[in-house]
Amino acid sequence: MGIPDIRIILPPKEELSAWWDKLDQAGRQFVESHISRLLPLLRVNIHGGLIQALAHCWCPETSTFIFGGKHELTPTLEEYSIAIGKPLKAELISPPIGIDPVVALSDFLRIKEDNVRKVLKAHRNTCHLSFLKECFENGNSFQMRRVFLLAFFGFILFPHCKNAINPLMAHLVEQVLGGKNFVNTIMAETFLSLTRFKGSGDKTFHSSPELLQIWFLSHIKGFGGLMTIHDVNNSNHPIMRFENNQKHAPDYHYSRWLAFMKKPTSKGFLWHAKWFQVRVARLSCGGVGPIPLLGFTGATEYYPTRVIRQYQVVQELPPALQANPLRVSFIDGNRGHEDSILTIKSMWDMCQPRKLKWPEEELKDKEMKYYASIKYIQQHKIPEELLPKIPKVPLKITNRAENKRLKRVAEKAQEENKRLRRVVSRVYIDQAR
Secondary structure, X not given: OOOOOOEEOOOOHHHHHHHHHHOOHHHHHHHHHHHHHHHHHHHOOOOHHHHHHHHHOEEOOOOEEEEOOOEXXXXXXXXXXXXXXXXXXXXXXXXXXXXXXXXXXXXXXXXXXXXXXXXXXXOOOOEEHHHHHHHHHHOOHHHHXXXXXXXXXXXXXXXXXXXXXXXXXXXXXXXXXXXXXXXXXXXXXXXXXXXXXXXXXXXXXXXXHHHHHHHHHOOEHHHHHHHOOOOOEOOEOHHHHHHHHHHHXXXXXXXXXXXXXXXXXXXXXXXXXXXXXXXXXXXXXXXXXXXXXXXXXXXXXXXXXXXXXXHOOOEOOOOOOOOOOOOEEOOOOOOOOHHHHHHHHHHHHOOOOEEOOOOXXXXXXXXXXXXXXXXXXXXXXXXXXXXXXXXXXXXXXOHHHHHHHHHHHHHHHHHHHHHHHHHHHHHHHHHHO
């Protein structure tokens, strides 16, 4: 029996795009002030095969993707912060512990609790797209912008199931409106979904696949060059650049991505994304521990020191992994997690940015190839038991790639036929003479 693939929920982007068109100017400004650079995600195509292949390469213990048994990459808070356009200084969002979904949704939409209760009961405790559509179309300008925000977060950033959102998303969006930090939440849910997939938990990806693929392809040399941005701002940023260049993005079959990730070369990776320029970053908690990530459904951590070359710093041997109590699930009854949440928020306050030490001279030879010290290249080894188990899949090519190849063959055949007809025509003319 093969290893299953992670399940990706396709969001109703056409519906949300239509809602966006119906918002007035004030409504659009309100939405963009809270989601910043994320709106183009509505026009970004999801490469399901890429996300599925990436999920198999995830290592829960290191919180990194491991390629070829030694190359590590992972999204960092600073990368996501720049792509999204939101700073990391704000207070973390609190997960919905002990929150009644009926009350949360009722208060957010300004609808009577009895009406909300009936809707959730009819749709297995989810908030269906049809209900949100009714609220949007029958609401005033103030209500329309709030419904759009709720749908954007519930379908695009934190997908729950097909055509329905988690009603507790209202609790999260209310905090976003209060200015809290949802960059940490997005990364947390990304890592939590990948970790559950690699374990015995939920096999569905409950974070933004678009953000993950933009991040990954920014680190692939074949596409990363198209993502060069010298001055990231709200009119020129990674998500917009990807949207404009996505027709050039590698459209490989899932099996081809797996083959690349199992046997990569150092030349395949762009360790430092060309749009990513920071001088300070959060690298540890209190100088020793991992960075805490507080999500909507749980908490986890990650180790930026394992991927320090992504910051354009020479990769040294990372410190040993710690047995860490941060990993908590909030979906096992929602009991007794208040103390854990307070601890995680306290740890986050200890994660102060520090100045990065960039190399003073240009690296050469092996060091430049891996953007790492000779010591790292020679000594770094990931324990066998931590290496991701990647399924064996026969190599295939995408229909799009095959169609391009067949089109080129057909065009060559057509040119050859034209050439032959011209030759035959000349022969007939010569014979007639």
